[in-house]
Amino acid sequence: MLLWVGCALAQDTTLKGIVTDAQSGNPLVSATVQLKNGKDFVLTNEKGEFTWPKAPKLPFTLLVSSVGFETKEVVVNSLAFNAIVLKESVTSLSEVVVSSGYTIQNRNEFSGAVSSVAAKQLQNRPAVSFDQLLNGQAAGIDLIQPTNILNATPVLRIRGINTITSGLFPLVVVDGVTVFVGAIGGGIGNNPLADINPNDIETIDVLKDASAAAIYGSRAANGVMVITTKKGRKGKPKVSYDNWVSRSTPYNMPKMLGAEEYTMIKNEAMVNSGRAPGYALMKNGDGSTVDTDWYDVAFRPGISHNHNISVSGANDATSYFFSTGYTHQNSFIKNNTFERLAARLNFSHELNKSITFGANITYSNGTNIGPNTGAVPSNSMSSSAYNSQYITNEPLARMTYVLPPNVPVYRSDGSYSIQNGISVGYGANNPSTIGTINAYNLAMVQTLDLSSSENNTLIGNVYGEWKILKNLKFRTSYGLNNLQVTNKAFLNPTHGGGAASNGAATNNFTKFYRSDWVNTLLYSTSINEKHNITVLLGHEAIKTTTDGWGAQQTNVTDPSYSNFQGGFSNIAPSGNILMENALLSYFSNITYDYKKKYLLSLNFRRDGLSALATGNKYGNFGGGSVGWNIFEEDFYKNSGLARVINNLKIRGSYGVVGNSEIGDYPAIGTYNSNTYGGMPTLAFSQAANPNLRWETSKKLDIGLNFSMFNDRLTFEFDYYNNEVDGLILKAPQALSAGIPGNVINANVGSLYNRGIELGISAIVTNYRDFRWNTGFNLSTLKNEVTSLVSDVYVPSVFGVQNMTRVGYSIGSIFAVPTVGVNPDNGLMVFVNSEGREVQYNHIGSPRWTYKDGTAAPAIDNLKDGVIQGPSLPRLFGGLNNSFSYKNFDLNLIFNFVAGNKLYNGTRATNSDQRYFNNGTFILSRWQKPGDVTEIQKLQYGDNVSAGFSFAATSKVENGSYLKLRNISLGYNIPVQKSNLLRGRVASARVYAQAANVFTITKYRGSDPEVSINGNSIHSGKDQNVPPNAQVLSVGLNVGF
């Protein structure tokens, strides 16, 4: 809020004044005070004061503006005038502009469905990348931050999942450049979106419906995020410094057994299985019992800090924004460190009245180093990933769950306690009876086996604009994204994953390079100030290349080497890739409005994609929308309703978009080269489908916007229905057909996503110094696969937890029904596809019996499994509250999710009756006939009963939750009252905040916000994920 106080009135024509922020009372530095119909302007000084030496003849109108505040028109009738209280600066319908990436429109004149996220909603919150912060920030955006290992790519969905095997990341466009998305760090986190400094972002416009997104044609199926970075504003250079320091700790870890309970439980299982006890407690030198908490080995509080400096400004001809940021983050996982240095320069220059040019360029260098956590799926850029990492021996999180607590970390001489290359030291346990403990000494591998992933990224564009005629503008923009990734991994030769190959060092370098040349011609005119027309014609050529190479060295020649460049006796190629993709497009956008009342927008785009076969390369996409600003109608203005509802718009849109994330060569038949016996081979590697054509996604949106009580309450409502047809699917082929990969890309499926979205923002109170703003958003989603040739799922020795099947939500949670433990004998009872109860006895012969003891066929995950519910939430949203009182501000961000199922595989791991440690819940096991419990009789080696070897409903849980994501308390230092600061500092704010404060849920795992498979259709699975973090931070924002 602006408080504009004309205070001084000097002689003759000099106008003086001060501009302040009504909320804090602080002066606003570098606010622009401009004549409404002229070019002249002055800026406020560091005290918020301005002086206009030769004011024009009274009366005149001034425009007063400042970044982050609403521009205000002030009619000056006298050189001496009183304070004017300005209207609240909230996200109101009328003032916000919407960027499609190609054009900018006032929200009022816009008839599509867009969610906008402003810089304010992201700033000051500790994170590696901006997308991690979007949870609960806008309707229709479903975000899961599945783990807090550094720089893990979050799951990001806009209006559900619109594909089964194609890319499902939204399109992300930064200042007109389509940037890379995905997970590219190999075994550790690397989200390319982290190369964009969150502090540089001005707004994020999320285009959800066809009208808004259709201009992106074939790339719009998953929605589009248009990011606009900050630009310089007219006035004195604005300098700001921001920092934060944070401390992160693991939150809500599963409670595991201590050494005594562990030894007792494992021995009980052995005895129940007719074997002699093999587990024993071990004593330390001082006589105490060895009781290792492997969480303490893996985790410690991680301290991070972040610094950002920006300088911006503009004069008549030139504007600039420069920033540099440095972040150094330590995870709560020991030895996991992320460091990024980023710089940005945005500038534009008006050469003359008809020619403008400029550039927006950012360079960033980020490196993530850490142990293998198993939490991130292997490399995937825009594809439906399936994580097979989490269950292997290397990942840290699994080790914290399975390692026995009754063995020591170190021997008495201080060396790591290890049994051999793959087993942690057995302590007092008997190796010859308990079997192989195929778990490493976590401390040793977490120290020695580190991976790193480094990005060197240039994202930028240069552009020129030529005003050919008064109403006709030509713009050309050449953008590029050069993302160079170096992934390194080392496994020591002594113990762990490297023991089998006597040490292994793998280096990979991959260059992802995209050039994006856009030419547009924009004609805009207004006829009689009634008919407003804009016509955009455009041409775009995008080329993407992926060029990667690398090798793995094994068999270290001397144990001292820990780098790829050291001495090794074997080398093998690794991570070689060379791909190319081109997209050539022609597009047009026409908008028309009549007196701002009736809005019409039409989009058309013709895309040619190199990935499709000749004859099928081109696809036509497009959409249209209509809107009616009812409040602009005279009849409405004159009605009583106008006094209550001051802004009212209805709108509708329909359009067709596509999905181009189908790989680079999906349509052709190929043969791969390898060797056999050293001789060259050529193997059928992909079956052709020359008929492969564009899939189409038909998006319908009907929306309503209104605001009440003078914009104090604004509502936005949308109904959407998105039907995808001719889905490009890696269609499963019968294995016996012998087709490479058992898939052929084909247009075979269809699905829909539909639901409603509601956004409300309100100024609850604005009484004197106390203000309370609320923002609420809610989205519903019904996803259903309506046709497919056959089920889509991933067979695994660990069962099938996600099933994509006709008539159900994509990637639904799938499991064999369990009816619990038979109180008579303690055996777990399942229900097979014939509806008969079958019990499992791990040491029985036969193992599977009906309750009468006769042999039963083994439970089969596919045959006996039943869909349990969607893995996608049926309902989700957020609630943001901000309070301010005088110089204090308090912000709370909640988000909630409901209606989805989760597979609690971590609990299955923690129920396993091999050497694995167990959760404390195991203590309520069945012990004697008559016991009624959900934990079966313990039998040594049993990894079947508890849902580890196949999916069982005993591990299917409700995924609903409400989470307080963030709470922050800030204090604006009244710099004007400080002798020390006044004149030196324009504004200063200090704050403290906490992230991931609490979660209300019935889910029994660590955190219901989870997805071991990352951004994938195989969602809702929790297994061996490291816990999420709770982060406390303090920070400072200073403006000069």
Next chain:
Amino acid sequence: MKSKILIFSLATVCLTACNDGFLNTVPKTTVAEEAAYSTPAKILAQVNNLYGQLQNATFYGGRYIIFNEQRGDEFGQNDGNAATGSAVWNQNVASTNEFINNVWGAAYSAINASNVLMERLNGTTVVSVADAKLYVAEAKFVRALSYLALVQTYAKPYNVDKNALGVPLRLKAITTEGNNDLARSSVADVYAQIIKDLNEAEVDLPASYTTPLLNTARAKKSTAIALKTRVYLQQNEFQKVVEEAAKLVSKTAPFQYTTGSLTHRLETNIAAIFGGSYTGSEAIFSIPFANTTTETPPSQSSLAFTYVSQPILFLATGGIVSDPALTNVADARTGLIGTNSAGQKVLRKFNITTAPFRDYVPVIRYAEVMLNYAEAAAQTNDLSMAAALLKAVRNRSNPNHIFAETELTSKTTLLNLIFNERRIELLGEGFRLHDLQRRGLTLPAKTGSIGTAPLVLPTASNYIWPIPSGEISANKLMVPNP
């Protein structure tokens, strides 16, 4: 102004025109399907690929052999991790198990590669008719070996029920969608096809190649014949076994087969089979890992890693390791048995215990042919031939061993000696399971450090593997195993 617009329009037109080749991207790391059969070298590479399909780590490259041993009774399981096949050892695998899917998929991938090659060679002018004939014969061998693995793993043993459901017989090239549905042929039909392929292959295959590596790594006449002795033995067609084996085994000692420069006979020292060049006289067909950067299997698919490095499997005391032949140092085969730090006996045939695991995997060796012959000879009452062959195998490793004459003159005891010798000689090479199953025997219970795996009756559903879920989901004519 008009001129400006004109310039702009021209620029746009040019932009478009200049972009003609823009969308025609071509992969540079693969060969296009159209070009894959365009030169003799490419076709030869396609032939090599057929064996490359067998070399798949999930198949004869290692894992298939290991699975067969895990289902037998010679080994105890040390590692409870499902990824090491603990459920396979536990005789408790479901259709959704990836191993069930992978072995089936690998075999059919080899079959389709064979079918595609045969179809593409039909009428080709790129290679000579003579070469095409050789290559087709090799494809038939690969197809036969793959079908044998399938029918032995996913269908009832021939001798238990030859009219039971076998596997789908895919004999035509498949390169496009729409070919998912095909019903299972009977076990007998699958065996008939295997024999037909091998008979045809025998006619057209070369007698030998130019190098020992090629003689070991590619199929030749003797390879097809040797495989037939195995197939007929599965069917209790003992007379046929004798007929085929006699082609490879001389009537009298020293038993050998010679054609041109190629000689097959027992190595003097059994250890020579599993080391050195891997291409000696006993190797009839092996999976070579000559290029250690691209061919060697990952650890859990490697025989050496499985039997020695970790070891995932140790020699169960209830198994053949307790036989005097493997405890008496006079027998050279005790040199292939070791003891690990946990005091377990382990199989040391495959001894390169650090990656890359480049020990060749023997698929067919001369000793097997001799033992196949011996068993068939005994069954057909040629006891003296059977005894001579048995003694040759035994005395190679223990020259001083003398079988009691009374045992050699009774068919029953002689057969038992031969069965026993197979267990000793072929231990860990993937034979035990099928030797039990072709005789309709129960898979015995066994003890590992992860617990006890119960016995499996021939009538039990887990006597054979389930049809994989990936087949059931996509092939509408597929009938699952009960």
